[in-house]
Amino acid sequence: MRVAGETRGLTAVLAAHAPWLLAIAWSVLLLGPALAPGFVLSYDMVWVPDLAVRPDVWGLGTSLPRAVPSDAVVALLDDVVPGMWLQKLVLLGSLAAGGIGAAGLVGDRALVARLAAVTLWIWNPLVVERLVLGQWPVLVGYGVLPWVLLAGRRWRASGRLPVRLGWLVPLGSLSVSTGLVTCLALLAVTGRRRALPAAGLLLAGQAPWLVAGLLHAGDATSAASGAQVFALRGEGLLPAPLAALGLGGVWNAEVVPASREGLVAAVSLCVLAGLCAVGVRSALARVPRHDHWALFACWAVGFGLAVAGWALPGAVGWLAAHVPGGGTLRDGSRLLVLCAPLLVVLVAHGTDVAVTRLRATAAGAAVVSLGVAAVLWPVAVMPDAALGASGRLTAVEYPSAYADLRRVVRDDAPPGDVLVLPLTSYRQPEWNDDHKVLDPTPRVVTRDAVGSDALVVSGVRLPGEDPRVLDAAAALTLSTPGERSAALVRLGFGVVVVDDDRPAAPSVAGTPLLDADGLRAVALDGAEPASAPWWWTALLAVAWAAYAALPSGAIVLGVLRSRRSEADTGS
């Protein structure tokens, strides 16, 4: 009798903890070597040991503030947690937290359904492709999304603002596209009665990129051809819209797992569609009515905008070229993040229905077997996502020359900003296992740094938006090193860093500061650093204060509620 009771107790404990244990297990398996000591540098993912808190991380630079507010948040946090470990915490935390949140979206279903939700949330093409492409703010927003939906649901039901939204909204707004996802999800789930306070909360969360973007509005349009280049792409047998239905379809073929290019991707879509179909009736019956519309609205907007760039590249290109900020829509498949909650809820309900039906007719072993299949199938159809997408994500150490560069620029260089040459955006250094990465040099140095923001995709060059890069490029066309240096000094550059990569950079005259491991730094005397107008600083200070007020307010509100609750208990 006692043994039976203990067994039941153990089962209950396992059932309660299994979703988060599985979420952590899948996240660790997915990231694999990326969790080893060192930095994971892949395409847009550039982390450095200590990102300096400098004007451009707040949005005061001349380039489009694409990394606002993510860079500022990292620059502050890596003073507390070293950058290397902070990166791992962010990657692992985003994946695992998202998986646990996904289980919470179907918290009233059987354990097997919750585990199926965990696996699908973590192990899908969207996660793997965006991970390799290095878009970590998208993954943070993705990890926060189910928690935003749960908090919004609770707010709607109780009428009381959940304290956790003060943390979730800023975390879910680390980039423009991620912020838009968070806004739509929260507004959809809270409903009209809470729309005004929710909008206020969301506006504060978006304030840094919104204000920084408006201040750069004159340069915030991008090449129309980008819509075609970054449009949704078919994967293997699946044309683009079908790939998007299964959360795939990223524009960059280089980051797509090999398993997505074969027949298995089509099988995967069939299984997904089948489970969704089986789960529809159960979801309609059991998920709160308002949430039907919220989940469907999120799915429809995400899928619609992802497909729009593929179906109407001309229109999306026009928006990008003529409407400041319209370029956000050119890589619309990022917004497939919005499709994940509905898919996961339907798949979990489908799993629940299938297992429940089988339990009524078949032996226990068969039920377990089907449960195993329901939980494992996302991994079975994309096994090459494991261990850092089969080695595409590895952790490396920066050559010591980068630390030297940081030191000489901080201690020895004359006043002025840093220009990074050659004027190409991406590097493929040997020390990074020949993996591509956005040039890390601008983030290594302690001053505002300017490098190319032009992109080349399949031979198509997409011009950048930073006017200062164009000015620097013009200065570099002058005939002698002395003339180039003088022109760069007039533009406010006090240091030129040359990464000995292809193509060769034009030489400039100045005082050598460093020449080591392929990095050269030259000091240019007489520059006055470029500075933003005072009113930019003032407006951005207000925006950042609003952003910071969210977590600060959450702490205060949490303490007040806790005290009130204690007082109520005491009386």
Added chain:
Amino acid sequence: MGSILATVGAMIAGGAVATVTVVGLVSSQTSTDGPSPANVNAPVVQYGSNG
């Protein structure tokens, strides 16, 4: 009859998915690397390829 078919079907599905998962995970990690997606001799490192 239906329950027997359901039992057999579920056992096969579970066994097959579990086997494919394990074999897939092992083989994808032990197979030789594919060609690097980028051409290291290219004058400019491209952001990616949409071909």
